Amino acid sequence: MPINQQDLDDVALTQDEYQLIIKRLGREPTIVELGIFGSLWSEHCGYQHSKPLLSIFPTTGDRVVTKVGEENAGAVDIGDGQAIVMKMESHNHPSAIEPYEGAATGVGGIVRDIFTMGARPIALLNSLRFGPLSDPRNRYLFNGVVAGIAGYGNCLGIPDVGGEIYFSDMYSGNPLVNAMCVGLLETSKLVSAQAGGAGNLLMLVGADTGRDGLHGASGLASRTFEDDRELRPTVQVGNPFLEKLLIEACLELKDTDWIVGMQDCGAAGLTSACVESVSKSGGGLEIDVAKVPRRADGMTPYEVMLSESQERMVVIVKKGNEDKVKTVFDHYDLRSDIIGHVTDDGIARIIDDGEVVAEAPIKYLTDPPLYRLDGVKPEWLDELQQFDFNSIADVRREDAGAVLLKLLAAPNIASKACVYRQYDHQVQVNTVVPPGSDAAVLRIKGTRKGIALTTDGNGRYCYLDPFAGGKIVVAEAARNLACSGAKPLALTDCLNFGNPEKPEVYWQFEQSIRGMTKACEVLGVPVISGNVSFYNETRGEAVYPTPTVGMLGLIDDIDKRCTISFKSEGDVVLLLGQGQASLAGSEYLEIMQGEVAGVPSIDIELEKRVQQCLLSATGEGLLKSAHDCSDGGLAVALAESCIAGGIGFEGELPIIDRLDTSLFGEGQSRAVVSVGSTDLSRFEQIATEQEASILKLGFTKGSSFVILEIIDLPVEELADAWQHGLEKAMG
Amino acid sequence: MKFGVLVFPGTWSDMDFVHVIDNVLGQESEYVWHKETDLSRFDCVILPGGFSYGDYLRVGAIARFSPVMTAVEKYAADGGLVFGSCNGFQILCEAGLLPGVLLRSVHLQYRCQWVNLRVENTSSPFVSACNTGDVLHVPISHYEGCYYADEATLAEIESNGQVALRYATPEGEISNAANPNGSINNIAGITNKEGNVLGLMPHPERCCEEILGGMDGLVFFDSILPSKV
Numbered sequence: 001m002p003i004n005q006q007d008l009d010d011v012a013l014t015q016d017e018y019q020l021i022i023k024r025l026g027r028e029p030t031i032v033e034l035g036i037f038g039s040l041w042s043e044h045c046g047y048q049h050s051k052p053l054l055s056i057f058p059t060t061g062d063r064v065v066t067k068v069g070e071e072n073a074g075a076v077d078i079g080d081g082q083a084i085v086m087k088m089e090s091h092n093h094p095s096a097i098e099p100y101e102g103a104a105t106g107v108g109g110i111v112r113d114i115f116t117m118g119a120r121p122i123a124l125l126n127s128l129r130f131g132p133l134s135d136p137r138n139r140y141l142f143n144g145v146v147a148g149i150a151g152y153g154n155c156l157g158i159p160d161v162g163g164e165i166y167f168s169d170m171y172s173g174n175p176l177v178n179a180m181c182v183g184l185l186e187t188s189k190l191v192s193a194q195a196g197g198a199g200n201l202l203m204l205v206g207a208d209t210g211r212d213g214l215h216g217a218s219g220l221a222s223r224t225f226e227d228d229r230e231l232r233p234t235v236q237v238g239n240p241f242l243e244k245l246l247i248e249a250c251l252e253l254k255d256t257d258w259i260v261g262m263q264d265c266g267a268a269g270l271t272s273a274c275v276e277s278v279s280k281s282g283g284g285l286e287i288d289v290a291k292v293p294r295r296a297d298g299m300t301p302y303e304v305m306l307s308e309s310q311e312r313m314v315v316i317v318k319k320g321n322e323d324k325v326k327t328v329f330d331h332y333d334l335r336s337d338i339i340g341h342v343t344d345d346g347i348a349r350i351i352d353d354g355e356v357v358a359e360a361p362i363k364y365l366t367d368p369p370l371y372r373l374d375g376v377k378p379e380w381l382d383e384l385q386q387f388d389f390n391s392i393a394d395v396r397r398e399d400a401g402a403v404l405l406k407l408l409a410a411p412n413i414a415s416k417a418c419v420y421r422q423y424d425h426q427v428q429v430n431t432v433v434p435p436g437s438d439a440a441v442l443r444i445k446g447t448r449k450g451i452a453l454t455t456d457g458n459g460r461y462c463y464l465d466p467f468a469g470g471k472i473v474v475a476e477a478a479r480n481l482a483c484s485g486a487k488p489l490a491l492t493d494c495l496n497f498g499n500p501e502k503p504e505v506y507w508q509f510e511q512s513i514r515g516m517t518k519a520c521e522v523l524g525v526p527v528i529s530g531n532v533s534f535y536n537e538t539r540g541e542a543v544y545p546t547p548t549v550g551m552l553g554l555i556d557d558i559d560k561r562c563t564i565s566f567k568s569e570g571d572v573v574l575l576l577g578q579g580q581a582s583l584a585g586s587e588y589l590e591i592m593q594g595e596v597a598g599v600p601s602i603d604i605e606l607e608k609r610v611q612q613c614l615l616s617a618t619g620e621g622l623l624k625s626a627h628d629c630s631d632g633g634l635a636v637a638l639a640e641s642c643i644a645g646g647i648g649f650e651g652e653l654p655i656i657d658r659l660d661t662s663l664f665g666e667g668q669s670r671a672v673v674s675v676g677s678t679d680l681s682r683f684e685q686i687a688t689e690q691e692a693s694i695l696k697l698g699f700t701k702g703s704s705f706v707i708l709e710i711i712d713l714p715v716e717e718l719a720d721a722w723q724h725g726l727e728k729a730m731g
Numbered sequence: 732m733k734f735g736v737l738v739f740p741g742t743w744s745d746m747d748f749v750h751v752i753d754n755v756l757g758q759e760s761e762y763v764w765h766k767e768t769d770l771s772r773f774d775c776v777i778l779p780g781g782f783s784y785g786d787y788l789r790v791g792a793i794a795r796f797s798p799v800m801t802a803v804e805k806y807a808a809d810g811g812l813v814f815g816s817c818n819g820f821q822i823l824c825e826a827g828l829l830p831g832v833l834l835r836s837v838h839l840q841y842r843c844q845w846v847n848l849r850v851e852n853t854s855s856p857f858v859s860a861c862n863t864g865d866v867l868h869v870p871i872s873h874y875e876g877c878y879y880a881d882e883a884t885l886a887e888i889e890s891n892g893q894v895a896l897r898y899a900t901p902e903g904e905i906s907n908a909a910n911p912n913g914s915i916n917n918i919a920g921i922t923n924k925e926g927n928v929l930g931l932m933p934h935p936e937r938c939c940e941e942i943l944g945g946m947d948g949l950v951f952f953d954s955i956l957p958s959k960v
Contacts (some may be wrong), residue, residue: 157743
């Protein structure tokens with residue numbers, strides 16, 4: 001049957017790409033070969049538009065155990081022969097179409113990436129973005145995504161310890177659902193995603209293969225789409241129970257020498273799992289699709305190879321050990337079948353009951369054409385950046401309290417407890433700082449150590465200045481960790497953008513990456529894993545350029561951890577770092593003035609000194625509390641520390657220029673800290689050593705939040721606004 | 732004292748119980764796969780939380796047919812201590828070892844949060860270290876935690892003193908506001924008539940160390956331990 005345009009469209013291959021395939025093969029591809037090429041050359045698997053830029057990220061460091069892109073996830077050494085494995089991945093498009101299953105299978109996929117490396121998954125985080133909750137469709141997506149994450153994650157017994165949720169018009173119809181998983185392993189037992197030498201056996205384990213998720217990688221994740229409903233069958237359905245059994249079985253295997261590697265069947269299913277693992281060791285493979293257990297009748301080899309049925313893995317078994325490996329899966333009543341083997345001829349050969357249906361050199365499959373485009377700064381950006389802040393009226397003194405209450409109740413700032421209480425954040429009994437602080441902190445049992453985890457992103461900043469925004473995203477994540485007393489070790493990212501074939505989107509992408517790279521270099525935080533999600537658009541309109549990062553920090557002594565809550569009355573409250581703030585891209589500007597404008601900025605060298613100061617001070621146990629001063633500015637940060645501790649504050653803020661900027665303006669490299677009066681001079685000394693300025697704001701006191709002559713409100717009233725804001729926005 | 736910690740496919744609090752028993756209490760524990768049939772070597776058997784069989788069909792409805800449940804029945808009939816928490820409570824109800832059933836919580840959401848429990852009856856070996864009226868601060872983590880029993884059964888378990896713990900305010904008041912899931916009569920934990928089988932929706936194993944935010948879970952173990960050591 002000749003290949004027609006529809007076949008190409010199904011796998012999102014262009015005519016040029018098709019011609020390239022013919023040239024490389026020296027013949028027309030079979031339909032199965034076409035499917036394999038299409039999947040592996042998709043943006044989702046092949047990173048066609050992003051690879052050249054991603055290579056500028058710093059990816060190495062003393063503690064980095066894995067080579068970026070070589071394994072299912074990145075691993076970093078935390079001492080005592082232990083490593084943390086982590087990765088973040090998007091499931092934006094499936095979640096836009098079917099929010100519950102889209103989000104659920106996003107969790108399932110990222111968890112498989114972690115335990116395939118032999119690591120026990122110990123934490124989940126989610127970075128989520130939706131359109132405003134005033135729209136019923138957005139409420140449906142929001143509720144569905146949260147329920148999907150809860151439904152899948154809770155069943156696995158992995159605590160969901162943190163993340164972030166933002167709302168903006170720019171995500172209406174195209175929510176961002178980025179799931180992160182973190183695992184712990186003994187470094188010596190890391191399981192590779194490599195297939196090793198000829199003769200090793202390919203064993204497919206877990207679920208049967210069905211028609212669900214066909215063309216997920218090439219169709220859903222790698223192009224824009226107009227009609228959701230038409231694509232609903234490409235969203236997979238998750239079975240978390242099966243995944244939980246797979247976790248336990250695979251972790252038993254890591255303790256044996258019976259296997260060479262493991263690989264998740266994620267995007268592009270069996271095709272990518274087998275080809276990617278074999279390509280890393282330079283071999284070939286032979287798969288007999290007739291041996292793949294199926295859940296639907298009459299499936300073609302094409303469908304079997306491209307199915308994205310969930311909860312499947314490929315285990316590469318050393319020949320002669322297959323019966324022993326099978327016993328482990330049998331114990332959990334899991335299916336396991338040998339479907340093929342590794343060869344040494346460099347060819348991916350797919351057989352259907354004796355008939356060869358595909359036979360293509362792996363080096364061609366894994367070498368997609370790369371596109372380096374020329375980015376163009378969007379024309380509309382100049383006007384936004386040159387916004388005249390004098391054109392808006394300053395907040396009046398007598399209104400400041402009401403504005404503070406309004407900001408605290410804004411969905412982007414308000415407590416997310418009504419979401420995270422739906423996630424089991426305690427199972428595994430390691431969660432020492434639960435969701436709600438700057439970062440979650442987990443203990444590592446049997447050691448004095450703890451790890452801190454956070455996710456961060458700021459689409460508004462990146463929209464206004466993607467280079468500065470990229471720097472800020474990394475800096476803020478690191479600052480959240482430093483405020484928690486943890487030294488940042490590594491990051492994983494999810495780069496969510498519109499259609500990269502548009503020069504303006506490509507420019508945003510490039511600038512963001514350059515900004516992130518700069519911050520990673522200065523702060524010494526390598527990128528150990530990540531994921532790119534393009535084509536986040538609805539009706540031709542791209543989402544905010546939204547790189548999100550998940551960052552890991554290490555606390556040598558868990559007792560030195562720090563949280564955002566004020567701890568006792570009479571402590572000195574200080575602003576550490578930059579005194580200046582700006583309304584550019586601030587939550588205040590959008591909520592009170594309806595504007596997204598200005599140029600956000602950061603001095604990354606100052607940022608480094610501020611973080612060093614936080615780390616030294618927490619390391620010496622000087623800080624009672626520390627809170628990153630971000631969305632909503634200084635007044636909101638102070639209020640949040642009051643609410644979390646149930647303790648009031650009284651003091652003065654420096655009013656520079658405008659009242660609104662001083663109270664609600666946002667600026668980087670700033671943290672609100674509280675210090676016992678006897679530790680103050682030592683803290684001042686550290687700040688001086690680090691050349692980080694500090695400003696005394698006042699004291700923790702009583703049960704009211706008092707900024708002299710400006711705001712005087714009971715903490716209880718602030719807490720009420722903050723705690724119920726999100727639920728009220730749901731209506 | 733030796734604890735048997737049952738593991739059904741989908742159980743996940745097993746490792747947390749083992750951590751507390753071994754590392755916090757310094758006692759002995761052993762995982763027991765659901766296909767095992769002999770529990771006679773244990774001083775106490777624990778059915779931990781989780782999603783046995785994915786909670787498919789109905790919570791606990793499939794796990795009750797696991798081979799180990801026949802052994803649990805015999806163990807309980809012989810007077811052995813059986814402690815089911817969360818999904819373990821649900822399984823014990825499905826197996827008929829405890830009266831009543833756990834329904835979906837009234838708000839139709841999974842909830843993981845701290846609650847307060849008032850100790851109602853200290854005659855069972857599981858809360859003997861408490862005084863009646865004590866308030867315990869413990870976490871819950873469940874979707875199907877709404878205890879329900881028909882009128883006659885409820886009257887019977889109340890008059891028998893089988894209600895061990897109820898959801899309460901921090902001051903020990905039994906109120907709707909303190910009820911996190913809509914359980915009838917605020918019931919959080921019940922025993923069988925004989926008092927040797929306890930089902931409890933909350934997770935005592937999650938609050939046995941100060942670093943985790945509370946130690947009230949220890950009273951359950953303190954109650955059990957002296958009886959056998």
